[in-house]
Amino acid sequence: MEKQLQDNYVQISTNRPIWDHFFTVAPLIIVGTKEGDGYDMAPKHMATPLGPSNYFGFLCTPNHSTYHNVKETKEFSISFPIPDQVLLASLGASPRNPDLEKSVQIIGSLPTVKTTTIDALFIKDSYLYMECQLFKIIDGFDDHSFITGKIKTAFVHKDYLRVSEMDEQQQINEFPLLAYLPPGRFASIDQTYNFPFPKGFKK
Incomplete structure (x- = not known):
């Protein structure tokens, strides 16, 4: 028999976006792009792998x-970025001065390293890097668009690399x-904690 929602649900x-009424959990990434003669670094949280293959996407807007x-x-x-770098992500979201190039305003103050196969930047000392080739842009989410890419190159810091010899909880506790x-x-x-997958579960 189906049960109805209890009174403790609101x-x-x-009619308006619902997302400010509660908390959810999301990744925090910084997207690097070439912009004119300089570069852009923009924090995003509506981001995700796209299936089990090497595709990745994030939400953006044509206003950016x-x-x-x-x-x-x-x-x-x-x-x-790692938790100690949250301030760097915040700086990447700083309001822009239209009279100055973004590289002069923001990028010059961020610790960055050059990518290896594309013309962009990474945030130095992040734990995971990906270099992506545009796959497709899906417009039409009202004022927003979903940008997807094929991962060409990826690097993970050795402390964050999963290896069978190391206890996973110990690794996450230390890093x-x-x-x-x-x-x-x-x-x-x-x-x-280990997720309680049912017996016989397969990806």
């Missing part, structure tokens, strides 16, 4: 230069992961 109006940079150059970089909790909080993840 219905949220969908990242969208137009990717559309023009057909490539972008992804940096996954925590950064999570963003929209609409405005973050967490350092250092305690995790």
Whole structure:
């Protein structure tokens, strides 16, 4: 017999975006692109692998230069910062002065390293790097678009590389992961648990 929702649930109006009424857990990445004679570094949290193959995507808007940079150059970089680097991600979201190039305003103050196969930058000391070739841009999510890429090259810091000889919880405890909790909080993840997959489960 189907049960109804209990009284301790509150219905949220969908006449406006619902996301500011509760917290969710998301990654926090920094997208690097070539912009004119310089570079752009933009934090994003609506980002995800696309299936089990080497594809990755993130939400953006044509109102941001990242969208137009990717559309023009057909490539972008992804940096996954560690918890100690959350301030760097915040700086990447700083309001721009239209009279100055972004590289002069923001990028020059960020610790960066050059990518290896595309013309973009990574945030130095992040734990995971990906260099992506544009796959497709899907417009039409109201004012936003989903940008997808094929991962051409990837690098992971040796401390974050999963190896069978090391206990996974010990590894995450020693080298925590950064999570963003929209609409405005973050967490350092250092305690995790084995997921209780059912017997016979396959990916």
